[in-house]
Amino acid sequence: MKQKITLKHIARELEVSISTVSKALKNSEEISRDTKEKIQAFAKLYNYKPNNIAISLKNKRTKNIGVIIPDIVHHFFTTVFRGIEKFANTKGYNVIVCVSDESFDKEVINMEILANGSVDGFIMSLSSETQLKNDYNHLKELIEQGIPLVLFDRVTDAVECDKVLINDKDGAYRAVKKLLENGRKKIALVATEDYLSVSKNRSDGYFQALKEQNIKIDKNLILRLPSMNSVEGNEMEEFFKNEKIDAVLCVNEIYAIHGMRIAQRLGYKIPEDIEFIGFTDGILSKFSNPTLTSVAQHGEKMGEIAAEMLIEKIEIENDVETYRTEVLEPTIMERESTIN
Amino acid sequence: MKQKITLKHIARELEVSISTVSKALKNSEEISRDTKEKIQAFAKLYNYKPNNIAISLKNKRTKNIGVIIPDIVHHFFTTVFRGIEKFANTKGYNVIVCVSDESFDKEVINMEILANGSVDGFIMSLSSETQLKNDYNHLKELIEQGIPLVLFDRVTDAVECDKVLINDKDGAYRAVKKLLENGRKKIALVATEDYLSVSKNRSDGYFQALKEQNIKIDKNLILRLPSMNSVEGNEMEEFFKNEKIDAVLCVNEIYAIHGMRIAQRLGYKIPEDIEFIGFTDGILSKFSNPTLTSVAQHGEKMGEIAAEMLIEKIEIENDVETYRTEVLEPTIMERESTIN
DNA sequence: CATATTCACGAAAACGGTTTCGTGTTGATA
DNA sequence: TATCAACACGAAACCGTTTTCGTGAATATG
Known part of the structure; x- marks a missing residue:
């Protein structure tokens, strides 16, 4: 087990001072050609590499x-x-x-x-x-x-x-606008609780797009789920059963993918009967069936x-x-x- | 902007030596109660935290x-x-x-x-x-x-x-065995080049399971793709067109999901006409349509x-x-x- | 009262570098 | 020959800790 070599080792071996070694390895003008070459050769031979920790301590970086x-x-x-x-x-x-x-x-x-x-x-x-x-x-x-x-x-x-x-609000706004332009009337929102800044912003975009078209916000078209990454429970199933939803904006991929499956089970055809747009343009969006239109966050x-x-x-x-x-x-x- | 406080600062302020401060903060028996309390109180007040870098340098950890x-x-x-x-x-x-x-x-x-x-x-x-x-x-x-x-x-x-x-070979072996037990005869393998250790091991498991049932390896049932994470090109489409495949083992999720989509497009029913098993039990397996049977790697x-x-x-x-x-x-x- | 202990603390080295400053030697200059 | 600059290098401080060892004062012991 060959130990890491330090300036001190080189200095002792070559019978020069530590400062000379340090300078030589930085190619300082202070040191003569001969000495520099000797030290640099030795350092290369023994594969000298300065210790990061020591350098960090010294320059506080x-x-x-x-x-x-x-x-x-x-x-x-x-x-x-x-x-x-x-x-x-x-x-x-x-x-x-x-x-x-x-x-x-x-x-x-x-x-x-x-x-x-x-x-x-x-x-x-x-x-x-x-x-x-x-x-x-x-x-x-x-x-x-x-x-x-x-x-x-x-x-x-x-x-x-x-x-x-990213401009979450604008992303949601444009997504909903697209759905409106496609003639959708009952656009649902599946989001999380509002204390998450991103979810709140996306909701705001949804509201704004509807407001611009003078569509009243329908509380029954909004589902708020507790957890970001799971879809346990059957709130979503109930949600889709009860409503005549014809489009959905979901604040993440998982909600969207899960929503699509439920919609398909309930007999909806995507995108003919119901359209879906999700957030987080991840791997699921690209590989789901059908693939998911999604707001990419770069x-x-x-x-x-x-x-x-x-x-x-x-x-x-x-x-x-x-x-x-x-x-x-x-x-x-x-x-x-x-x-x- | 209040700067980070060091032992030296405390020592100077309290007119003791650095060593005394260091020991006091470690509750050393060497230091008197009075001094310790004084130093510890001061340190707490100014929120002293030892510098990680210095400690790292000292104990080479x-x-x-x-x-x-x-x-x-x-x-x-x-x-x-x-x-x-x-x-x-x-x-x-x-x-x-x-x-x-x-x-x-x-x-x-x-x-x-x-x-x-x-x-x-x-x-x-x-x-x-x-x-x-x-x-x-x-x-x-x-x-x-x-x-x-x-x-x-x-x-x-x-x-x-x-x-x-993980025992990749055994995972593949058991997956193929399961397919065989389900009565499948033409089990395909979709893998990468063999220099990747995991892909090679999974292929080996596939071979072993077939060999045990005295099924001859059919080269036409094996597809090797160049890249791990992409499914560009239409090799896979050609592959599924040309064969009477009734089951597929894929060395990763992406291949499997992509394969399923192609199979579905070609009119296969999953799992009735063709079964799929993938590796890497990730998010795609859980959310694909249909969901994918997959070898979990823990x-x-x-x-x-x-x-x-x-x-x-x-x-x-x-x-x-x-x-x-x-x-x-x-x-x-x-x-x-x-x-x- | 002289000596041995204990106590409480400080000095200094060490970790592995960088950098400033000082100094002995050399050669050039007056 | 005396002076001086340039050259080539070393000593030492420093970064912020830890830890060993030494030491003066106070106390205990004979």
């Missing part, structure tokens, strides 16, 4: 960024992560991921652990519990300490920092932008406190579940 | 583990990652993720970067290019340096280290075990070089695409 997301087994978050990772890598940064599991406490703990020197900044999307509690002190403290933070997708107005999100792009914003803040010297909010426009991916 | 996977936008890998992250967190470890993107070079580079002090050990799944090149020197060097490594899922016999994988469990193995190796003092290979048994999740 870790070249790590912390990413805190509610869930990793989730197509949208992984696409964002891919964007982050790609961009970060090109800039020489590594990514430490923590999963908050939609829990406020975990979010806080993860943040505290990483904030003590492990990372140079954070990219995060709020856990649902955090949004429910509406408590953002951990984020504010971070900013107080001068640690850069970029929020994406699930953001809040309560803290001032860089943000990147996760990878979002990740790239978030990483770019963060690294810019990290590497900037002066701390002018100016924050940007980047809003991406969603794209409606038309597939078989709507008439196009 | 980062409490970070590096995870290198071929892709993050991939259900199986994310479930494994979740298992790793969960277990690691309970043990006080953080996880740095790098994506190799199926590229050998990226795998090597990511490894080298992290190996210089950033992590205490690695968990990884080989990139396809690495398996194709069959070059594992980067792994061997790692082990040479005494850095623990755990390989999962896509492993190799060429390097000695801890491994955790990714989360796999991740937990990998993390447990790694952390054990990290924290063990003596370096007895004894390696384990843990083999998980897959589970066949029966759904609508087969007759159960």
